[in-house]
Amino acid sequence: MSEAGRFDTTNILVVGTGGQGVMTATEILAEAAIALGHDAKKTEVAGMAQRGGVVSSHLRFGAKVLSPQITPGSADVLLGFEAAEAMRWRHMLRAGGLVLMNTGRLVPPVVELGLYDYPDDPVGQMRAAGTRVFSFDASAIAQELGDIRLGNTVMLGAIADHLPFPAEVLERCILKRFARKKAEVIELNRQAFAAGRAAAEQAARTAAEAG
Template sequence: MTITNIAVCGIGGQGVMTATEILAEAALSLGFDVKKTEVAGMSQRGGVVTSHLRFGPQVLSPQIMPGEADLLVGFEAAEALRWAHMLKPGGIALVNQGRFVPPVVTIGLYDYPEDPIGEMRKLGLAVFDFDASALALQLGNIRLGNTVMLGAMSDRLPFPADVLRNAVLARFGARKPELLELNRQAFELGRAAVAQPAPTPATA
């Protein structure tokens, strides 16, 4: 009877909202009650994008409170650090190592951290980090990065990875069948990237 809470963050254009929609579709296909919300926008111009997804037998609100997220998915490392407070004790962070500097940095409102993933580990968090962008480029298309990220999530969900994989392929292969195999490969690269245990959190 538990509810699964997933916080997803990144920069506009990385596919954050699309990835959250696919996660929601996968959960809905199994009969879960699903609530989803975009918490912060500006997705059209490379701004910060954050989404909350909650699913379970019954979900009354889409909002995840700080310290309640089972899974924090960072499409961008500095954004993952900014939203690290959302994770509950024992929660997991899946973080893309790729650096996409948001406008809040370029206009001087926010200093980009020197080592955001290292800072997350200093907080005692379990962080799986990998270069989703580089893995996507191995397949010839940087836009496959969100499928890589979805693959990384797939074994940390309360349902089989096949359910999420099928939702991915239904979304990206419906109009362009030639993309089916590329997305299948990207999904598996993401799964493999986080197959090992998370490195031990650093001590402050």
């Protein structure tokens, strides 16, 4: 359970590119919060309509939430499905907030269009700016499990221990979505969730050792 639990409202910003499951991840996080009796509000913004366009999704939950919009400098957790997008949204974090970042590189269209230069070292640059970052290659983990689409579940596993409720609640909400699927699909998502938790835990240890 994270320090976010000290606040009346938890603010989570999920960012990435189209096709990575950003919006689905936010929906599942909201379902988990609602299942525990929280009021939850979310909003999504797709920068480009086609697959691969930049996507951001705001989620706020707590006893009573009036607006879904996270104001700059107030996000408790930034869940970055894509490294450059995570870096681009770092201004949204509150002091002491956490970035959970997938280092698997997927260049967004804003870079290809010349609107934004892809950073050479997103993790290093963010840490140099004083941002707390736990980084891991969720894309590689998903591929090792046999399906890149599992990256969504890996990322949810990564955030599971940084929420103001038990990780098992989030896991149940994920697996519920696959209730009518084959047993192997459910098991793969269970493994992906566990792998994401383990990756975030290892990233936290690595960050702590690095000082």
